[in-house]
Amino acid sequence: MGAQKYVYFFGAGKADGNAKMKELLGGKGANLAEMTSIGLPVPAGFTITTEVCTEYYKNGRKYPAALDAEVKTNLAAVEKLMGKKFGDPSNPLLVSVRSGARASMPGMMDTILNLGLNDTTVKGIIAQSGDERFAYDAYRRFVQMYSDVVMGMDKEALEHLLERKKEARGVHLDTDLTAADWKELVVAFKAKVKETLGADFPEDPEEQLWGAIGAVFGSWMNQRAITYRKLNSIPAEWGTAVNVQSMVFGNMGNDCATGVAFTRDPSTGENYFYGEYLVNAQGEDVVAGIRTPQPINKAKQKAGDLPAMEDVLPECYLQLCNIRDILERHYKDMQDIEFTIEKGVLYMLQCRSGKRTAKAAIKIAVDMVKEGLIDEKTAVLRVAPSQLDQLLHPSLDPKAKKEIIAKGLPASPGAASGEVVFTADEAEAAAKLGNKVILVRVETSPEDIHGMHAAQGILTARGGMTSHAAVVARGMGKCCVAGCGDIKVDYAGHKLVAKNGVVVKKGDVITLDGSTGEVMLGAVPTVAAEVSGDFATLMGWVDKFRRMKVRANADTPHDAKTARDFGAEGIGLCRTEHMFFEANRIAAVREMILSEDIEGRRKALLKILPMQKGDFKGLFREMKGLPVTIRLLDPPLHEFLPQEEKDIKALAETMGVPAETLRHKVEFLHEFNPMLGHRGCRLGVTFPEIYDMQVQAIMEAACELVKDEGFQIVPEIMIPLVAVTKELGIMRANAVAVCEEVMAKYGVKIEYLIGTMIELPRAAITADSIATEADFFSFGTNDLTQTTFGLSRDDAGKFLPFYVENGILDDDPFVTLDQNGVGCLVKMGCEKGRQTKAGIKLGICGEHGGDPASVMFCDKVGLDYVSCSPFRVPIARLAAAHASLGA
Numbered sequence: 001m002g003a004q005k006y007v008y009f010f011g012a013g014k015a016d017g018n019a020k021m022k023e024l025l026g027g028k029g030a031n032l033a034e035m036t037s038i039g040l041p042v043p044a045g046f047t048i049t050t051e052v053c054t055e056y057y058k059n060g061r062k063y064p065a066a067l068d069a070e071v072k073t074n075l076a077a078v079e080k081l082m083g084k085k086f087g088d089p090s091n092p093l094l095v096s097v098r099s100g101a102r103a104s105m106p107g108m109m110d111t112i113l114n115l116g117l118n119d120t121t122v123k124g125i126i127a128q129s130g131d132e133r134f135a136y137d138a139y140r141r142f143v144q145m146y147s148d149v150v151m152g153m154d155k156e157a158l159e160h161l162l163e164r165k166k167e168a169r170g171v172h173l174d175t176d177l178t179a180a181d182w183k184e185l186v187v188a189f190k191a192k193v194k195e196t197l198g199a200d201f202p203e204d205p206e207e208q209l210w211g212a213i214g215a216v217f218g219s220w221m222n223q224r225a226i227t228y229r230k231l232n233s234i235p236a237e238w239g240t241a242v243n244v245q246s247m248v249f250g251n252m253g254n255d256c257a258t259g260v261a262f263t264r265d266p267s268t269g270e271n272y273f274y275g276e277y278l279v280n281a282q283g284e285d286v287v288a289g290i291r292t293p294q295p296i297n298k299a300k301q302k303a304g305d306l307p308a309m310e311d312v313l314p315e316c317y318l319q320l321c322n323i324r325d326i327l328e329r330h331y332k333d334m335q336d337i338e339f340t341i342e343k344g345v346l347y348m349l350q351c352r353s354g355k356r357t358a359k360a361a362i363k364i365a366v367d368m369v370k371e372g373l374i375d376e377k378t379a380v381l382r383v384a385p386s387q388l389d390q391l392l393h394p395s396l397d398p399k400a401k402k403e404i405i406a407k408g409l410p411a412s413p414g415a416a417s418g419e420v421v422f423t424a425d426e427a428e429a430a431a432k433l434g435n436k437v438i439l440v441r442v443e444t445s446p447e448d449i450h451g452m453h454a455a456q457g458i459l460t461a462r463g464g465m466t467s468h469a470a471v472v473a474r475g476m477g478k479c480c481v482a483g484c485g486d487i488k489v490d491y492a493g494h495k496l497v498a499k500n501g502v503v504v505k506k507g508d509v510i511t512l513d514g515s516t517g518e519v520m521l522g523a524v525p526t527v528a529a530e531v532s533g534d535f536a537t538l539m540g541w542v543d544k545f546r547r548m549k550v551r552a553n554a555d556t557p558h559d560a561k562t563a564r565d566f567g568a569e570g571i572g573l574c575r576t577e578h579m580f581f582e583a584n585r586i587a588a589v590r591e592m593i594l595s596e597d598i599e600g601r602r603k604a605l606l607k608i609l610p611m612q613k614g615d616f617k618g619l620f621r622e623m624k625g626l627p628v629t630i631r632l633l634d635p636p637l638h639e640f641l642p643q644e645e646k647d648i649k650a651l652a653e654t655m656g657v658p659a660e661t662l663r664h665k666v667e668f669l670h671e672f673n674p675m676l677g678h679r680g681c682r683l684g685v686t687f688p689e690i691y692d693m694q695v696q697a698i699m700e701a702a703c704e705l706v707k708d709e710g711f712q713i714v715p716e717i718m719i720p721l722v723a724v725t726k727e728l729g730i731m732r733a734n735a736v737a738v739c740e741e742v743m744a745k746y747g748v749k750i751e752y753l754i755g756t757m758i759e760l761p762r763a764a765i766t767a768d769s770i771a772t773e774a775d776f777f778s779f780g781t782n783d784l785t786q787t788t789f790g791l792s793r794d795d796a797g798k799f800l801p802f803y804v805e806n807g808i809l810d811d812d813p814f815v816t817l818d819q820n821g822v823g824c825l826v827k828m829g830c831e832k833g834r835q836t837k838a839g840i841k842l843g844i845c846g847e848h849g850g851d852p853a854s855v856m857f858c859d860k861v862g863l864d865y866v867s868c869s870p871f872r873v874p875i876a877r878l879a880a881a882h883a884s885l886g887a
């Protein structure tokens with residue numbers, strides 16, 4: 001085996017790496033290599049691998065011994081290609097040093113530009129460029145960036161010197177400062193650095209280079225990066241690569257420019273070259289939102305826009321369009337690119353698969369199949385299940401009255417209302433209290449990530465469609481209106497003032513429409529999402545590839561309809577207790593619970609029976625013959641009981657008993673630990689008449705529909721909270737007796753199933769025995785999580801967030817299935833159940849049935865179906881397809 005290679009070269013059509021080497025070279029490095037190899041104009045450079053980062057941290061921040069020599073060799077190769085020399089007084093090479101992890105982490109880590117400048121080489125740059133002002137501007141930018149990122153200098157101190165300079169010169173804009181001003185500022189900056197840090201600003205380019213490399217590796221562990229990784233489940237072990245690349249300048253005059261573009265519209269997915277650029281600017285200016293960039297093409301120009309790149313630099317524009325086609329054909333996906341034009345020559349600085357909204361992801365995937373670029377399987381895998389959430393969420397009701405106070409850029413679609421806050425910390429604090437907020441900033445920066453995460457929507461006064469706010473919001477699937485010049489943000493006054501004079505104070509409610517860019521006063525009502533067009537096409541493919549069925553948890557015909565519209569293939573859980581709470585029946589339910597004897601209970605149950613039958617008929621009708629699993633009564637009885645004195649009195653009157661007796665009965669039914677108390681099948685065992693009534697209602701409903709309306713129905717009767725086989729045995733025998741009796745009465749024979757929930761560890765452990773009495777198992781992972789962890793579902797909120805924030809748990813186990821613990825019980829339950837009955841039907845109906853990672857797990861252990869809330873049905877369908885396709 002040869003020695004390990006730490007540095008990969010790219011330049012002039014040849015590269016050591018390629019796009020498949022993202023783990024080693026990071027996304028940026030791998031794609032720079034790939035673009036170089038396919039002949040695109042990429043400034044030469046080299047990538048230091050992510051392995052160096054990993055070793056650096058493993059060995060107490062020391063580099064591998066061989067790195068130094070490899071960097072030297074590769075730097076020499078870059079010098080040769082560029083015909084320049086690093087540190088050369090007359091013909092100096094300048095480089096950029098940038099991070100690049102396996103997954104893109106926009107703005108999270110450090111970048112240094114113009115590295116290699118010092119008092120000597122700046123003269124060489126003046127000689128090369130013939131532009132003294134440009135050279136000193138580049139130099140001062142370098143000193144600012146380097147002293148901040150590498151040396152830890154406070155940025156503000158140097159900004160302050162710059163502001164004072166402008167005051168002294170009586171100018172407002174940086175662009176009004178002269179070469180001499182910049183030259184003086186470089187001296188002043190360095191003096192300030194020395195004064196503050198007690199260290200000289202390094203003159204030696206090699207020292208600068210190693211300082212920058214160290215800073216980039218160091219930034220992997222900065223707080224922003226750590227937070228971002230946590231939010232995006234990126235492991236710290238991946239490490240970052242470092243890219244050292246020859247500088248090209250977009251700010252050497254009006255034949256220079258810099259820009260970013262998406263090969264298709266990242267917001268809508270439209271097949272339209274979507275980009276923004278700035279003439280005479282350096283790369284970071286576009287992303288930072290300091291100047292508002294202009295569209296690259298004319299097609300969608302609006303009145304008041306500055307000239308498009310298509311007009312200003314037509315040849316470069318055509319070349320860029322050509323590169324767009326090459327990239328899409330090569331990568332077969334929408335790309336996000338960065339480019340710079342130096343004196344009329346176009347260079348590519350980055351390409352990567354572009355972040356996009358769910359809507360765009362679907363449109364692009366479907367279009368690319370039509371264009372023959374990808375197949376249907378690839379299209380399905382291109383859309384992340386969790387992303388669909390955005391689409392299934394409401395948009396503004398078109399009929400609603402809107403008081404529009406401002407308009408900005410439609411940066412990330414969807415609609416959101418909330419109280420205005422002006423800092424990320426306020427947003428986070430408010431969200432913790434359960435308040436909905438809109439985060440309003442002049443512009444956002446990576447420091448605001450936690451607040452953006454907590455907010456319902458984001459509004460910025462500055463920045464374009466590719467500004468930090470826009471890019472990050474789109475990635476999060478959050479509604480965002482960016483670059484809203486119609487508002488003035490007054491942080492000190494805790495308010496914003498719209499152009500039309502409306503003042504919105506902190507705490508006032510506004511609504512954003514991320515699809516139009518409108519900002520409205522108050523909360524505007526919303527309407528449900530529509531699921532048709534490309535969405536329906538994609539979901540059609542999804543259904544071709546998935547093995548698992550997807551059902552919904554639904555208790556009412558209305559929910560059942562929503563579920564079917566979203567593609568549910570049955571009901572996996574109807575919680576009958578929800579039906580008991582309706583105003584016209586709660587009295588009868590209470591009467592039943594509080595009766596002293598079986599006669600009293602039967603009398604009350606007879607009142608409930610017709611209503612339950614009606615409920616089930618509604619559900620069966622709505623589901624049109626698809627399977628419906630109905631769970632018999634589950635919660636502790638005291639949940640139904642009256643607590644207020646006046647309710648107790650009223651009920652006592654109806655029942656004809658003294659209020660005092662009733663009060664005692666209510667007290668008697670109180671439980672210390674109701675979740676572990678007299679609930680589930682324990683009710684059925686002790687009060688069989690309750691379950692008998694429910695089974696009767698189910699079967700009568702089914703028989704009537706079969707007999708009178710020609711339905712085909714196979715009711716699935718589900719017994720909750722079974723711990724021992726005998727419980728289920730008794731419940732089954734009772735249910736069978738009722739079913740047979742009802743069928744005899746109607747003179748019809750229908751198939752029915754009797755099964756159980758597996759939601760207690762004991763049930764999972766003894767599933768082989770329990771299966772002798774069950775036609776199906778449905779894993780109730782809510783209770784199973786609660787009982788496996790010994791963690792109350794209702795009280796966990798007090799400390800669980802702390803556990804997740806501090807990494808004691810990776811995820812909230814009530815959201816994402818704890819595969820190592822609870823998952824083991826699910827797996828065991830499946831295996832043992834199948835040992836006894838090979839064909840036993842297996843499903844899940846806990847909340848996890850709609851969580852993509854949990855759905856993948858369910859596929860692995862071989863469940864037949866997952867069941868989740870109606871709005872998550874498409875997410876579960878897509879996740880099930882991803883599982884089948886081995887994602």
Ligand code: PEP
Nearest residue numbers: 759780781782783845846
């Ligand atoms: C469960 O426990 O997972 C379940 C679906 O039942 P419930 O949430 O109603 O207790």
Ligand code: MG
Nearest residue numbers: 759780782783
């Ligand atoms: Mg349960």
